[in-house]
Amino acid sequence: MDNTKGKKQLIIEASIKMFCKKGFHKTKVSDIATEAGVGKGTIYEYFDSKKQLFIEMMEYLADQYYNKVLKVMNEEKNITNKFKYYILLEEKIMTKHGDLAQLFMQEAHSIGIDVHQIMGKKRKKLINLIANAIKEGIDKNIFRKINPYTAALTFMGSVHHILYSKIFAKDDFSKEINIEDLHDILLHGIKK
Amino acid sequence: MDNTKGKKQLIIEASIKMFCKKGFHKTKVSDIATEAGVGKGTIYEYFDSKKQLFIEMMEYLADQYYNKVLKVMNEEKNITNKFKYYILLEEKIMTKHGDLAQLFMQEAHSIGIDVHQIMGKKRKKLINLIANAIKEGIDKNIFRKINPYTAALTFMGSVHHILYSKIFAKDDFSKEINIEDLHDILLHGIKK
Amino acid sequence: MDNTKGKKQLIIEASIKMFCKKGFHKTKVSDIATEAGVGKGTIYEYFDSKKQLFIEMMEYLADQYYNKVLKVMNEEKNITNKFKYYILLEEKIMTKHGDLAQLFMQEAHSIGIDVHQIMGKKRKKLINLIANAIKEGIDKNIFRKINPYTAALTFMGSVHHILYSKIFAKDDFSKEINIEDLHDILLHGIKK
């Protein structure tokens, strides 16, 4: 269990904790080593560089995230509920691991990672997941005939933005936002 | 003309260019100085530190952005068109200055700036602007009775996310997204 | 009065104040300019460099100091009293302007000034002053036949060292030192 795989995992988990807390540049490799309870040199046994560790950590997180969404989308059969539960899942993730969401968006450029290249495929899979649910809704005549990708991106973007506001920005009005409203607006639109 | 205000402005504009191109950490103070055509020390005549320069630059950009949105919202009287033009404005901004949008979100945390504290007020004003337009739509019986803040945040989040996808992520399907669809979905919702 | 000579004097006096307070390296040329109420550039009208200003300031102080000792030595005719008053003068100077004494000793080396070359002549004059008083005492058969220069240096060194202890070091025992003891020991020696 404490074999090679175990130690790599240990380091990744320590890096999640530290990178989330302080960001990429303010986290020292030695911080991660201390957090993981290994020597500084050991990190370089498993990862080529700090940057590479960051990339692998991002991929690991993206996988975890995708799997959670996948589970929700597969388990819930009612179309509109799928979207409701997706929103609830996002809320749960962001409340518990919101700093991860920030990490994803924030660091890539400044590190000089082409985040689109790395995360692209995973993101594509995720969007497809949502878009397929929308397609299904269209096919079942529950949804209007709209571009499912546009709709998926719209839906995801709205959810992220609002939850981000609600959880981080702490505007006075953000507090009053409730998940039902969000669900309602996204499903029914603004217009009468 | 080349007075104090002029030189400070010069440096801010050079910093926009460099920070956008390389991000905060990879941009050297000397890079900005060279770009601005001034000496390295001159930067420190006008700004206490690199971090402070970044903050002032962000505030400058936020003002510019707000003023553009304000203009659109004030000039267009037709409610649904307001939102259409808002989307078009965002598309224009992101196409031309998309790297700015990335800057905003990306660097703050890693620099150790409390971006919410700094940008909070400006963000609040912007959300109010959109929310007021929605309120107006509700009052005129054009929009459904929804929470205007939730709607505003939903709207803005969707627009950003989709445009970001369209312009940066360059997914195969993102390319096919068109502004009309976005406008349609946001106004009419997904459900029939 | 506010002519060239006046302004140079103004700068020297400001430099005394600032160099004493913060030392050579921590005093900025602009500090001195502000203190003198002139522009930074003006300093360079009167002095070639910060270092040169420091040297001229030292010479100015050395003159002042010498003149005070000279006055005491000339005015008091009683030989042993000359030494008593010399000690009292030193005490007064060190209490009021002790930071000057520190300046003299401290900065020269670190600035890269050959303090001995600069201050040498003035120091020589001062030692001669004391040595001559001792010679006079020897001639008048009041003092033992000792080397007057050794005695002068002994005398001056003791006075400085003790007053320094008393005024700056603030040892528990230094407080109890009194000027009469010092005078007594230097005049009568330690041995019975």
Place this chain on the structure above:
Amino acid sequence: MDNTKGKKQLIIEASIKMFCKKGFHKTKVSDIATEAGVGKGTIYEYFDSKKQLFIEMMEYLADQYYNKVLKVMNEEKNITNKFKYYILLEEKIMTKHGDLAQLFMQEAHSIGIDVHQIMGKKRKKLINLIANAIKEGIDKNIFRKINPYTAALTFMGSVHHILYSKIFAKDDFSKEINIEDLHDILLHGIKK
């Protein structure tokens, strides 16, 4: 042998050499590193800053100095000889390591170290050492009943000042000073 203690010692010794030669401000950390034969970064493994290195170096030197004086005072039993040998020791130290003495007095203020706080205890011990020898002389009825602390400070001050003149100032008359005169004057006083 080349263990942690050894390397720290190595750096301290290199710093003595360089600080003495050029003073605090003109000595670069890289100078010390080169002199010690280590990398620049290694200095910071052992010392928090250049200033801290200087302080630790001062403490090290003060200890060495105290131990030498202690040895002389303990080994010589004849009271008046103690003072003779003390003078000879000081002469030896100042001839060999006179630049150290300058360092002590010169740099502290300009660096912003409270030298009195740091060196206070060590200085106190040293003065006690000399004062105790004087007390012993008084008890044995060899010395007059004088304040032993005033006498100790007088004695030490004189010795330093004269040796400083002799060794550094190189006055014409300083050359002619001899140790016996100094010893004689300090023990017998000036007055008949």
Place this chain on the structure above:
DNA sequence: GATGAATGAGACTTCATTCAT
């Protein structure tokens, strides 16, 4: 003469990475 905005050389310090053990 007087000014102070502009300058850029220079030094401290950090920290990712290496490598001998």
Place this chain on the structure above:
DNA sequence: TATGAATGAAGTCTCATTCAT
């Protein structure tokens, strides 16, 4: 395999000095 002492490249910031006004 695991380690952490050693390294040195790199970048921010300071401040004496200049020079156009």
